[in-house]
Amino acid sequence: MANVEVTLKEIMAGIEGALGAAVVDYTSGMALGTLGGGKDLDLNVAAAGNTDVIRAKVRTMEHLGLKGEVEDILITLSHQYHVIRLIAGRGGNGLFLYLVLDKARSNLAMARHQLKRLEEQLEV
Template sequence: MTDAAGALKQAMSVIEGAIGAALVDYNSGMALATLDGGGGLDLNVAAAGNTDVVRAKMRTMDMLGLGDGIEDILITLSSQYHLIRPLTGRSGKGLFLYLALDKGRANLAMARHQLTKIENDLEV
């Protein structure tokens, strides 16, 4: 099992093209841990902003009566991918992993696969 700091360090070192990562509490919008890989992102601002995205999607799914869970949310920019992965384990309820990737260096499928593995090893 890996703690939050270890999980973010693993994401930044294992996932090709990673430029920033955070573990975020979407109830408060606060980043519990961040790790900047030189991408120049303000990860605390990203945490707060992406909290709104997660809350909106969960509200919409509830209004639609969808009983499914969110695997991940992908935001594609011209030069970056932003992945949001709500944690599904009991101890991770109310948290999500946020990962920003350089689009030119990242393999999106591998990044999603690695982020799933990191989530499974994360102990909060």
């Protein structure tokens, strides 16, 4: 089991091309922890904005009558990947991991696999 700080450090050190990561409460839009980012990547602003993305997707699924749960959401930009992974189990309800990757330096499939593994170890 790993706490928020340890998980964020493992994301940044262990996922090739990671530019920033956050653990976010999507009921409030507040980041519980962030690591990385910078002047061009404000992770607190991104946390709040991506909260709206999750809420919209869940609402759309309800309107369509779709069953199941969102595992992750991928947003592809010209130079970056933004991965939103909802945290399941062990009190993770209402939380998500947010990861920003440099598109040229990352392997998206491996990053998603590693993020899933780290999500399973996270203890909030």
